[in-house]
Amino acid sequence: MRAAEEREARMALGTLVEPGSRELGLLVRSVGAPEALARAVGGFGISPGLAGAVQARLRIAGVDGSADVGAELAEQMGELAERLGARIITAADEEWPAVLDDLVRASREGNMLRRDTDPPMCVWLRGPLRLAETLKRSVAVVGARAVTGYGGYVASEFGYGLAECGWTVVSGGALGVDVTAHRGALAGGGATVAVMACGIDKAYPAANTAVLEQIGDEGLLLTEWPPGTQPHKTRFLTRNRVIAAATRGTVMVEAGSRSGARNTLGYARLLQRSAMVVPGPINSPMSVGCHVELRQPGTVLVTRVEEIVEEIGSVGELATPIQGAGRPEDVLDALQARILDAVRPRKATTAEQIAAVAGVSGRDARRNLPLLEELGFVLSGPDGYRLSSPPRGPIGEEEER
Template sequence: MNEERVSQMALGTLVEPGSRELGVLVRSVGAQEALARVIGGFGISAQLAGAVQARLRSAGVLDAADPGAQVAEQMAEQAERSGARIVTAADTEWPQALDELVRASREGNVLRRDTDPPMCVWLRGPLRLDEALERSVSVVGARAITGYGGYVASEFAFGLAERGWTVVSGGALGVDVTAHRGALVAGGPTVAVLPCGIERAYPAANAAVLEQIGADGLLLTEWAPGTMPHKTRFLTRNRVIAAATRGTVVIEAGSRSGARNTLGYARLLQRAAMVVPGPINSAMSVGCHLELRQPGTVLVTRVEEIIEEVGAVGELADPIQGAGRPEDVLDPLQARILDAVRPRRAMAAEQIAATAGVSGRDARRALPLLEELGFVVSGVDGYRLRREPRGPVDEEDR
């Protein structure tokens, strides 16, 4: 086995993912030398050394001749048992987008300290990871969604999958599972990034969907089989969701939602940070609106608007337009004259001119044209509107 790859695998299990200290070390001396140092406990902090010792002891390899190789061997066995494969930066399948997490660490402590790229990931599913993530969007949000949030998550995921985009989410209740399901229904690829061991059907209620994702899409995690989901692991996992995709869409989110954390990473990594608004009296949209009040966040209401943010140049959403109206063909002066014509009472051109605030000459010139266009009819008493208008007082018209 490739030594670099083995070292990356072992480091992925011996050190809790995201460690900046480890990331800096690996980038400076390589994974093999880094592994030797963290096992030997030299040139690293006492905190990291102690943590690695605890893991080595727990794995029962503390006194082995080559503890790193043994850990990697255990991992390979675990992978085989759980129908998974392990991918590291040494593999061609590794998505370079994940390495951009170095940037999240480097740009100050605005989110968390330990945001380094994963050392390795565990995968289950038929897709190649780099290909699955090539055109991908994360769709995330609250677990306790409303009917509205469920509707939007389902519509967006279906629409994205239908247009060839991979839907990435966290496999959780609420927005996550609804998005995964929407993509599966459209027959599109979907990736669930888990906060725990790949063999865990977590949460249990989503077991069937997770099973299907493992069969048709990809299950992905940084943690070895047996690892429990913990609060801090959710936050660590979120950085992968943001980094792996071209943009993150938050559907519904309470004020303390973890989805806001994912969006923060997206913004930090210069991915598109997109948010769906909702009613201001819905607790499940409070977090969305807080994010939309931040600079750099884009409000999205349609799949086309999402693709406009994450797609190639020129993948622009069609503008929303009202139906065209006959009046749209008139110039401002003609429109003003038409405005002054009454539906029932016929008026002379002079009267219409005075009402509209235009000259008699302009009115006498415009009215025959308006008649020709079918807007007005003339009689002995003057002009009146041809049809009952939608209302001369329709303020909705622009």
């Protein structure tokens, strides 16, 4: 019974109080959700600001404060969720991801947005996947709405590649980098979660309606706000803390100097998640924020999916080092390469002359020039050796034929 009361109270508080409230979070952790709800509805033991906000929401919900508010609101929300094909989970449910509780550490001194970063009271979900399980191997891919061709390419490749590697791609469903990463993950046959800043019944932005519907059918749509809630500027910043907390790390693909993606990356650092950034052209306004963040201690520069997985994956999930294209002369040791450098391209010279130019002994030149000829790097004649054009190929090629 207590678990049911706790769940109902959290659902009610999630409706009556704007997400992230530090005051409410401290109260719930101190006295439990049912008692916190009673105080919030009764207006005692809380600040006048919080009490007034709760009363305003109660009036809109048409709920009598003297009634069993928790049960009444929970029933309303449950019926609404059923009509919308959604579900509601709280910290009292098995599906709840414990990583969201880390948000108790994200509160900072300063204005309301910096202070009010507490874990959600409840979240609304639409989609077939189980939230806690889906987030076990997840990474956030965020960035600018005004994405460039470069940023779009990177976000798509990252979304697709991470999905192929079995990682869930989490983003905000917005225009630009967000929706491109979601599309990449869907194309890669992987899981993706869109964390929304509005009600579960709102497809925002409208241009992304088709993608958001597909995510709701194949992945997960997630929001802290009840149905009917409109997206506001501050709500985007508030939801960013959930994106950062839900994942093992955040990758910022493109970001202007005032991009909200930097806000998400900041939460990742506060929560001791990996903060990863993709560099861009130094003259691109859409990469200014990336380059500023790359100067922050602990930020990891990433350019490939393998590097992301190496940063946030298990021990041994290492990225293959990037190497330049192989050249035929790569098979030579240092002495052989030095001798080859001294061979002239057109005029034949003797082994002794080549040795003098290379600065090696005549014996070393006489021993290695026949091998260089066998490998196809030089040709011999009556007057000595000259470079062949082109060489036949790397060592071992003849043996493989």
